[in-house]
Amino acid sequence: MQSRSPVSRTGRPRSAAADTAILAATREALVELGWSKLTLGDVATRAGVAKTTLYRRWPGKNELVVDAVAALFDELEMPDRGSLAADIEGVVLQFAAILVRPEIKSGLMAVVAESTHDDALRERIRASIVDRQKRLVLEGRARAQQRGELPPETDPEEAARTVDLIFDMVAGAVVHRTLVSAEPVDPEWAGAFTRVLVLGLGRSQ
Amino acid sequence: MQSRSPVSRTGRPRSAAADTAILAATREALVELGWSKLTLGDVATRAGVAKTTLYRRWPGKNELVVDAVAALFDELEMPDRGSLAADIEGVVLQFAAILVRPEIKSGLMAVVAESTHDDALRERIRASIVDRQKRLVLEGRARAQQRGELPPETDPEEAARTVDLIFDMVAGAVVHRTLVSAEPVDPEWAGAFTRVLVLGLGRSQ
Amino acid sequence: MQSRSPVSRTGRPRSAAADTAILAATREALVELGWSKLTLGDVATRAGVAKTTLYRRWPGKNELVVDAVAALFDELEMPDRGSLAADIEGVVLQFAAILVRPEIKSGLMAVVAESTHDDALRERIRASIVDRQKRLVLEGRARAQQRGELPPETDPEEAARTVDLIFDMVAGAVVHRTLVSAEPVDPEWAGAFTRVLVLGLGRSQ
Amino acid sequence: MQSRSPVSRTGRPRSAAADTAILAATREALVELGWSKLTLGDVATRAGVAKTTLYRRWPGKNELVVDAVAALFDELEMPDRGSLAADIEGVVLQFAAILVRPEIKSGLMAVVAESTHDDALRERIRASIVDRQKRLVLEGRARAQQRGELPPETDPEEAARTVDLIFDMVAGAVVHRTLVSAEPVDPEWAGAFTRVLVLGLGRSQ
DNA sequence: GTCTAAACGAGACGGTACGTCCAGTCTTTGT
DNA sequence: ACAAAGACTGGACGTACCGTCTCGTTTAGAC
Known part of the structure; x- marks a missing residue:
């Protein structure tokens, strides 16, 4: 045996x-x-x-840092704040608060940079960090649909594409603001950003 | 003299x-x-x-790479494509085309990562790359105002904030899509993105 | 234990x-x-x-060369050749034979030169090379005293000074002949040198 | 002008x-x-x-140092001190006084070391430094012969060999004492050395 | 209560790149 | 034509880490 x-x-x-x-x-x-x-x-x-x-x-520095950093992202939560805009704004502020922590600031971009020529690493990042946070987009959309702020999706493929688009827009803007422009994501900026995003999405209204 | x-x-x-x-x-x-x-x-x-x-x-690897990469971004241009949406979509596609070039892919994120704990480097990046491309946002807005697509700005401070917001949204979303999500920025994605952005901006006026 | x-x-x-x-x-x-x-x-x-x-x-080139060279000097031996003069002549020829070896020729003077402004190095040379060979002088004197060629020493301090003098004279002359004058230490020269030395030592008693 | x-x-x-x-x-x-x-x-x-x-x-460091150092050796002189022993002792002390000067100490041995694998350099040293000082041995011998301390030479070849031998013995012993043993050449040592040398040479007596 | 095999700490190992220094040469402008 | 200045190629320096490898030493679970 x-x-x-x-x-x-x-x-x-x-x-x-x-x-x-x-x-x-x-x-x-x-x-x-x-x-x-x-x-x-x-x-x-x-x-x-x-x-x-x-x-x-761990096989090396990259993988170690991914694991060290990943845990911190699980703190992200999205309590029901009553409206789609409020939910997004809350997540944006939370996300930014995590990004400015120096261990994240230093580590996250670096492993993303390494992942551009290391497929296994990119997969590890996607699994440990990126995909884990997409749940927030899904959750937010579901809640908004319940509230009637967004129509229920008809085409599931189209819906998936929209989730990805929103994710890239939110994460990308916050990361760029924080790490490249090196400007604070304060409630004012979060509000302005959310306004554009929600209005842009709400084509049915 | x-x-x-x-x-x-x-x-x-x-x-x-x-x-x-x-x-x-x-x-x-x-x-x-x-x-x-x-x-x-x-x-x-x-x-x-x-x-x-x-x-x-050059003082080191970081600064050398910033300079080596910066030149490539100056290729970005924004010919008049007839509408704000078309102008944005064009720039998004061009920007993405630059980002997927392997010398950029490898270098850009890395120097941004380094810049998170090297102020001189961040300043160099801002001067050589980031600020140089903000001209595109300014140019696009001016053109849209001429066309009547956007109202002339009243509060110059507010206007500056909006330029920064748009820049972070466009650059952030494209970079995230390309380097983190590792998905192609094709005309379809560019169209969807532009639609959300233009709609969001238009309504907010 | x-x-x-x-x-x-x-x-x-x-x-x-x-x-x-x-x-x-x-x-x-x-x-x-x-x-x-x-x-x-x-x-x-x-x-x-x-x-x-x-x-x-090893801390550096000097120390390494000292150690590399030191071993070769331990080959020096002084079999009983029957008389003080014969013993000295034998050692002179042996010593010269070692000095002309290219690894010694290249290295020895160089480390001595370095030692003029590096006390630790001089100590290392003394310990590894110089003092180790003084045994030959002591051995030769003891044998000559046994044979009755030299009187037993009375003043130990004076005796120590004489050992040092002889050592400097023998080593100095052979090194100078070999490395500075660049002339061979052949039996003829060794004989002439030994004659002067033995005569000078004998009469001085 | x-x-x-x-x-x-x-x-x-x-x-x-x-x-x-x-x-x-x-x-x-x-x-x-x-x-x-x-x-x-x-x-x-x-x-x-x-x-x-x-x-x-100058072609390089070695040659420059030889020239820089050579001049200092021309200070050596041998005034008539009344006897061969006194003349030798005087030269020994003078020679030692030059050797302990730091610029000589550092430079002389180093160029000698280099000369062991650079024939042109050895020739330059011989011409600039070594042979120039052999005059002292010749002078001293002539004076001693005049005084009757040494017999006039009969065989000129043998005489030349003796000059070389004495030169190697004097220079070698002083250099070795000073730079290798790193002990001072004081009048006591100079006296003891001279006694051995003069007695050794004076076989005719 | 041993046995045992993997995990452990320590640190030496072969490598690779670092950023600095110097040798010796070359290319300017000035005298 | 020579001088001063300083940039140039080339190569060794001594250091820092990498990721691997031996060691001798725990230590938890199997027997």
Whole structure:
């Protein structure tokens, strides 16, 4: 009989604490040093862990940073604020608040840059970060349809395309404002942005 | 009457050809190797130039890549296509065409990432790339006002804010679509995007 | 009973073979290139070793060459040739034979030159090379005293000064003849030199 | 303004002052930096001269240092001190006094080391430094013969060999004592050395 | 209560690129 | 024609990390 279990039943198990410590150390190092000066040796030292332990769990710097950063995005939530505009504005502000955190600022763009010539990395980013947040768009649309602010979708393909468009517009604008223009996403900007977006979407009205 | 350069009329002058060769070599290396594997030694070799010559002119990899990439953005133009929507759609497609070029794809996000913890670099990017392209938004608005598609601005501060908002929305959405979502900016997407944007702007007046 | 090395029983141990290979490669490079054209990168390559490994073990070129050269001096021996004069003549010829070897010729004077403004290096040379060979003078004197050629020393301080004087005279003359005058130390010269020295020492008693 | 030289009408004449300044700057740099850290650019700067001027006059560092150092050896003189022993002792002390000067200490051994694999350099050293000092041995011998301390030479070849031997013994011992053993050549040592040498030479007595 | 195999820390290893420095040459303008 | 200035090619420097590799040492679970 062969063991079906993917994990080894014998030998010393991997320390669960190490994972946590490594990810925390990575975020800490991102804050202090930024992506390009972050070294795995330094992360290992901060985490009180040998370099080998780190390499046993992540293939490299990129993947480690993706995982270290991904967790922070799960904080995003979209409580019902009563209208589509309010919901969007809330998410925009929340999203911006995450983006300005220095560990994100330093890490996110860098891994996206790396992903432009590393397909596996792009897939990891999509799975860990991007797609996880699309739920917000879906949720918001559903809520708006319930409220009657948006018509129910007729063509499901067209609907999917619209979700992607909205996602690119929201995420893109906030990221560009924050990281490229380096201007704050304050309620005023969020309001102006949301107004344009909601009006643009509301063609049926 | 006026001295062109207040300093150094003595000594061997810097080779003008070297600058050109170095920037071209940088773009070539970006295409072949991508940002992270690009080394200044390799660029120097490709340009047929000593490493010292390169370091004499640029402080480092980041600044070199900004300059190498900036030139390509000046290709952007906005011929009069007859309507605001057509003008925007045209620029979006052109912009996307530049972004998918491998030397841009590899380099742009990386330097933006670096700029998150290097103020001088961010300023260089803003001066060399970002601000230079805002002219397109200004030009487009002026043309739309001439056509009567948009009212003349009344409050100049408000107008400036709107220019920034539009710039972040257009650039952000296209960059996100291209580099994060890694989906093509085809005429269909460009059309959908433009429709939302123009509708949103029109109604907000 | 006693721990050989009080430090570092942990981590991967240093390769003993590397030391040997590096010193051999250094001697080889000295022969082919001479001191001034010898580079540590080249030595590392010849030894099949990374540059870092070399720097981990020696602080620089000088110290490495001292160690590479020192071993060769341990070949010096002084078999009993029956008389003080014969013993000295034998050592002079042996010493000269070592000095004309190209790895010594290239390296020895250079490190001595460096040592004139590097106290640690001078100490290293003294410990590794100079003091190790003073044994020959001591041995020769003891033997001559046994034979009755020299009287037993009475004042130990005076005796130590004489040892130093003889050492400087022998080593100095042979080195000067070989490396500065660039003339061969043949049996004839060795005989003439020994005659002067033995005569001078004998009469001074 | 009047032309200084009636001969050379054409071209700017070489500055004689430059030679002096360069050699002085070389000695100064040798004192401060030592041979290995002395750079020709630095010498040129100290001398208030362009690097090109320096290269126009000397082929390289070695030759420059030989010339810078050689002048100092011409200070050696041997006034008649009344006996062979006193003459030798006087020269030994003078020679030692020159050798301990830092510009000599740093430079002399280094160029000798280089000369072991550069025949032209060895010849230059021989011509500029070594052979110039052999006159002292010849002078001393002649004087001793006049005084009757040494017999007149019979075999001129044998006599030449003896001159060389004495030169190697004196120069070698003093150099070795000073630069390798790094002990002072004080009157006590000089006396002991001279005693051995004179006794050794005086076989006819 | 051992046995045992993987995980662990430490740190040496072969590499690659870094950014700096100097050698020696070349190209300007000035005298 | 020579000088001063300084840019140029080329190459070694010593350092920093990379990702891998040996070591000796835990340590949790299987027996």
